[in-house]
Amino acid sequence: MTTLAPPPGQESTRRSHRAGPPADGGLNFRARRLFTGPEDDPRWARPALWGILLLATALYAWNLTSITGNTFYDAAVYSGTKSWKAFFFGALDSGSFITVDKPPFALWVMGLSARVFGYGTWQLMLPMVAAGTGSVALLYRSVKRDFGAVAGTISALVLTLTPITVAITRDTNPDPILVLLMMLGAVALLKAVRNGKLMPLVWSAVAIGFAFNTKMMQAYVVLPAFFLVYLWATNVSLGKRIRNLAVATVALIVSSAWWMVIVDLIPASSRPYIGGSTDNTVWDLVIGYNGFGRIFGASSSVGSQGNGASFGGSSGLYRMFNEIMGGQISWLIPFAAIALIGGLVLRGRAPRTDPKRAALMLWGGWFVLHFLTFSLAEGTFHPYYVTAMAPGIAALAGAGGVLLYRAFREGAAAKWAWVLPVAIAASTVWAVVLLQRVTGSGTVYTVAEIVVAVAGIASVLGLLVGRFTRRHRLMGFAALAAIVALLAGPAAYSVSAATSSTNGTNPTAGPSTGGGMGGGGGGMGGAPSGTKSGTKPSGSAPSGTRPSGSGSAPSGTGSSSSSTGESTSESTSESGAQQAGGGMGGGTQVSSEMIAYLKKHQDGATWLLAVSTDQTASSIILESGQPVISMGGWSGSDNAMTLAKLKSLVKSGKLHYIIVSSDGGQGTNSEIATWVKAHGTAVKSSAYSTSSSTSTSTSSGLYRLDASDVS
Incomplete structure (x- = not known):
């Protein structure tokens, strides 16, 4: 494809004039060969390779702190640094309740x-x-x-x-x-x-x-x-x-x-x-x-x-x-x-x-x-x-x-x-x-x-x-x-x-073409039908937890964020998490204030909180540094949590808090939601928020459960 490849015989003649290895095959010769390549290579070949590798590294690592990453996998990696059990299984949380997919x-x-x-x-x-x-x-x-x-x-x-x-x-x-x-x-x-x-x-x-x-x-x-x-x-x-x-x-x-x-x-x-x-x-x-x-x-x-x-x-x-x-x-x-x-x-x-x-x-x-x-x-x-x-x-x-x-x-x-x-x-x-x-x-x-x-x-x-x-x-x-x-x-x-932050859900390159993807070197320019564009969560992470540049815990758990996992588009729909979650926290707001309250009142529990989906749990894990249960997996439809398992966790003191949304649900998840509402103590938003817009006596969807609540 280029004249850099000479006809047979010509290249070998040219190479014959290159200096051969010293008799002792010394270290200096081998070091030079690292940069100049084997004796049979054209003189330009190895420098060209180093240039390409340098270009690749620059493109992949440029402005590293702007990379958002995928919160779903980031949380699993973080959990694996806290527990070898979570590390081996690829668990989302360090308590090893559920794995990634x-x-x-x-x-x-x-x-x-x-x-x-x-x-x-x-x-x-x-x-x-x-x-x-x-x-x-x-x-x-x-x-x-x-x-x-x-x-x-x-x-x-x-x-x-x-x-x-x-x-x-x-x-x-x-x-x-x-x-x-x-x-x-x-x-x-x-x-x-x-x-x-x-x-x-x-x-x-x-x-x-x-x-x-x-x-x-x-x-x-x-x-x-x-x-x-x-x-x-x-x-x-x-x-x-x-x-x-x-x-x-x-x-x-x-x-x-x-x-x-x-x-x-x-x-x-x-x-x-x-x-x-x-x-x-x-x-x-x-x-x-x-x-x-x-x-x-x-x-x-x-x-x-x-x-x-x-x-x-x-x-x-x-x-x-x-x-x-x-x-x-x-x-x-x-x-x-x-x-x-x-x-x-x-x-x-x-x-x-x-x-x-x-x-x-x-x-x-x-x-x-x-x-x-x-x-x-x-x-x-x-x-x-x-x-x-x-x-x-x-x-x-x-x-x-x-x-x-x-x-x-x-x-x-x-x-x-x-x-x-x-x-x-x-x-x-x-x-x-x-x-x-x-x-x-x-x-x-x-x-x-x-x-x-x-x-x-x-x-x-x-x-x-x-x-x-x-x-x-x-x-x-x-x-x-x-x-x-x-x-x-x-x-x-x-x-x-390379010059734009990457969307953790659907990284793409180039501008938006109006076809549903692209934008900003990886952001979602226009989301596919029925989905929301990626939004960057707000809040701040505890020191040593969230990767810099990756955002923080979400202000709302029922919507898509730019740092969720890659599994399905249903889970990025505006109401998909609520529907699939079966009433378990699909539409409840989880703020930094709520997380601070949960940490203060964790009372020795293994898990800080139980929520509906992986994308909700992963953001809270990175925000709080504590294990969080995802009861329904990625889309909220996994049968990871049963009522019997929930009762056992509560009775043993391993879990005190669970988020239940006000919408309905079906199957096992609906059964859990009904039981939690009947036996748990609703935590009012005024218990943790000083904001004038939320310091009311209305229910936040957050419930406290203790061993005495389990019959």
Whole structure:
């Protein structure tokens, strides 16, 4: 894709003039190689890599204190720093009443950082920034090995500037950890394909297993490509390939299931309730809420999954290109698709074990499988999920682009005179369309649109003129212009994400397109139908508790906030928490004054308060530094709290306060609300508030319960 890749023989001649290693292989030589790269690399390659890694780190960590993070996961990490039991289970509260709705590996990574360095914004973000930058480095290494330094550099730059990747890496959602683990799996798999040995394949399976313990079934999206590539391209006998895959499958199962098996074997009375499940088992969470429910929209937890709540638009093949998703991920999809097909055709007559074709199959499968899964999923879908697709697009842009450029320049066939210009033109036109969608959103996007159009036209014309006049230098400049044309738009979006605070619920990059998402580098410009825009809670946090820049406890618990979890859109509806909460605090105001009152009158209880939902509990946990019970999980519909369990907690003195709203409820939650109102003592707002607007004798929805109230 650029003349930085010389014809065969030329590069080796140039390298021969570089100084070789000293006889003693000294420390100074090895230190220099860290910055200059291996002897076989072009002189520019390693400095370019360091520049890209520095750029990635800057984008992910810029203005760190402005990052709000995800209060849902932040609270679980904080709880894990107070209790090893909460740490292991991934409990929302340090009393370990209920878990979050994901496995805990990402929480463990952030939690260990917080335990070592203290709890705060940069301590939680450090692993995320490291994961994002590490993924860029891994992609560079993998693509460079098979396609050269130019391809590796382009791939690393594309991944660095993918807008949704910048947005989600500036957040405390688990996705950056997921992508890094999947990348480790891909790198190990390609090594196994090259050398035919078992252990790299086993380590690939283990990496995907840990990815499963980060975000469950999403980690398995790439597995069909992994199995196919190994079975097809590895240079060992078919029988050995099958045996090795069988062993790796066992490793995959063990590394995926060990935590789930341990948790489900522990008696329910001795562990937290599994948030998001219908039967208090991790297995139900795997196959339902975080499994088939995401694909088919079926609900494994009534009310928590709904019919497929989507923040990314309607399902269908056009989803990745709609007004919500287009600017986040689709910039280079046309180029990547053409590069994949062209690259496979170019390697069509290569031997079965050809490593270049194997790599194209892997990254192409990664891209296609994610594209189809995310496009057609009818369950809950958030834009930032597609960061997992970014490595596939980036690898194809670099590897496939270089293959197309070499075929174009070397004149392999007349038909190749059109493939590369068509690929560049297609993504250039699409980039202009995406930028026109945000016309008026700022000068930077107008400038980006002009740059894309001018550079794209110059690239296509330069390539064609250079090809037919045999001017290789002109073709090289045209290839560089193509890189500018294809990355100017994503760069503008990425900078906006890096310079704006991130919305913990739905981080996105770029301006609002009027499609329901975007705005301010990750804020919700216009919420999807039926939802409220993200609001930043008010109040202040106790020293050492809430990460700086993350906001504080909410002034109201029944609405969406900018720092809630990622599970469903129902729980961000204005009244959804009240309805799902079944009358347990769905619409009650929880102020800093109330929290201060609860702490003063906690009287040795384990939990400060019991509320309806996770998003309410998480904000109060970070505000107060005390464990808070979420009785209904994320949307308020989990059966985590029963009347018998509530009575037991009250009778043992582990819980004194519960919030019950004045609206109605159904099922068990309604039974709890009725019992609390009948046996508890209502706490008037005047007991804790001195405000003239609230210092009345009206009920606040807060009730006090003591052992004597339990019959």
